[in-house]
Amino acid sequence: MVIAKIFVLIVFFGILASLGSAMVYLVRDEGRADRTMWALTWRIGLSVLLFASLFVAYALGLIQPHGLTPTG
DSSP: OHHHHHHHHHHHHHHHHHHHHHHHHHHHHTTOSSHHHHHHHHHHHHHHHHHHHHHHHHHHTSSOOOOSSOOO
């Protein structure tokens, strides 16, 4: 269960890092290079990986959903 949470966090931070690098490339290259496109492509791929891994982890019982309302 802890491994699944760590994996989700690592992938999430990878998504944020690729989004940040795409912004830097867009400003630096002024839209003339393909580095921005590749960084955004990585972001999409990591997002799909995260989404699919959440479904698999839920199906395997590694993560459990919980309600948003507090109990007690």
